[in-house]
Amino acid sequence: MHPGRSSQPWPPSTEPCHSAPQPMPPWAGPTRWGICSAGKISHDFIIALKTLSAQEHTVVAIASRELAHAQEYARKNGIPRAYGSYKELARDPDIDVVYVGVINPQHLPVGRLFLRAGKPVLLEKPLGMNAAEVRELVQEARASNVFLMEAFWTRFFPVSGRIRTLLAQGALGQVKMVRAAVAIHMSNVPRLVEKDLGGGALLDLGCYCVQFACMVFGGEKPQSILASGFLHETGVDETTSIILNYSGKRQAVLTCSFMVNLPNQAAIAGTQGIIEIPDYMSKPTDMLFNGERWECPLPPPSQPLNFERDTGLRYEAQHVRECLLQGLKESPIMSLADSELVASILDEVRKQLGVKYTQDQSS
Template sequence: MATKWGICTAGKISHDFTVALRTLPPEDHQVVAVAARDLDRAQEFAKTHNIPRAYGSYEELANDPEIDVVYVGTIHPRHLPVCQLFMNARKNVLCEKPFAMNAGEVKKLSASARQNDVFLMEAVWSRFFPASREISRALSQGELGEVKVVRAEFGYHLLHVPRAVEKELGGGALLDIGVYCLQFVLMVFCGEKPLSIQASGFCLDTGVDEAMEITLTFSGNRMAVCICSIAVQLPNEAVITGTKGTIRIPEHMWCPTSLVVNGKVTEYPVPPATLPLNFLNSTGLRYEAEEVRQCLLKGLKESSRMSLADSVLLAEVMDEARRQVGVVYSQDRQ
């Protein structure tokens, strides 16, 4: 029986996610409804993607009895209330990163999922790519020896994008793209809490971070360095260095399609898209969608590859980094 999806918002990322779902077998994944705050936009989206039902409110989507799971692609500050709306309606939820604006909100989401007995996962798509799974396998089997240093960077020209620079829209380099670097480090170190967090950076006039550098130290004399920027294009690579070898993601570390393991290159191409995409490698969103399906089939309430505890730790690290750089959102004062 197919997993029936509802799509919350008719924006760019929701478009790409829906296109990605079409690369999976239709007997496994079906999109049955879409909702936007503007009914015309929802209807246009439904026409583009051949979706049976379009709603002009999120409440209507929450009340649709046919939906198994809702994909939430709203702007960052809306994640908490929108996810709570769906979970209170006993809907399973896959929510775009960052899960919420701070760790306190992430904990509220986790509590709501438990209270309503529903599945909930932060859509950190990076963790579900075949390349990322290969990294986890290699590390678990000790192919790199003891990992001592991890470096990850992500920089892109986004100063012209209001969503990336406006505080009320949840902008800032860390929440928008730096989250990928930090989640990568925490994945490599298996969700271990860092011993120390040291962050420095620069803020825009809007009060959000333009760029940030974060150094994390872990037990056993291990460390990681993350750099993110919404002002400049960086090489966007990640490197894991151990006592016996190295793994490198040579480009677009947030959606990896190639790995260099001890000098050997392996490619992991994503499927072609049936419609034009807004973001690089977006058909790779299929991997997190399939993870959700597998979890639901097994009766799980969270994924072991991106657990709710993983999301809380990720948010806590980001909170501390933002505190040191001086980035404060209105949600932090609540």
């Protein structure tokens, strides 16, 4: 143990990293998923579901704007039904929840389609292009009395759960500083650089850092937001640093970029200790608390993934099932208020950088 830090005992390395399955009602069958969009992330979500029990999760339908594409996904993954439109998926009576993996500008209209059809929705981040779109989706979900959650998968990794537990126990004393960075060289990816596709490092990468700070500080609104960065030739943000100042002289320093690779680390420093995520902070499988390591490896995929560690999508799927079985309309871990807070911070950062999307003109 480091001098001057908390002497609170740290769990032994033999402690299981996965919590025991929650007892489910005897009437509960598998959660029947509909998959909206046959893209790369949807493929990985399907593979992640296959690491879970078939008695708890099953994919019954997939929809794409091109029927042949949906049929190919269905054939490869043993999915019973394929649709050539999202409206057909919304009308399917055998779906308990829809996973939406469309591109960013389509999150509002597609999310609204399923909510109005009475379908619970797990919608990829960012929930909307801006805070106004997020508020519209939240209002739609509440008006329709339907479950909605932003798919910030980071919050559901066991490492994130362990961090929340340590913070709740006061193991770090008073948290004074948060640092996080996500930078991946992807400047050759069209959806990252094109405004019309909802590009920009903030919406794709920086949002992970912002939600991390919001989680650590318990959903508190920062007193001030300072942002500085550089824009790509297309007008989207390519590299940004953000300082969030909170009451009590607490601060978060966040960095994102699609121009370079960084170790993607995070740290939470308090008056009695420090938590460190040594890499992959958006999808963490290990952490250090005052130098003591705790790990929770991911199960291997049954098929190749498009993105590293994407079997970790299983954790948010498990959480959605638990919420639905309890009759919840939003997640207690990634609440709709959390989504609105993250979006509002991103809006202010973009305003300071001079990044404006078509969707901002109507907000």
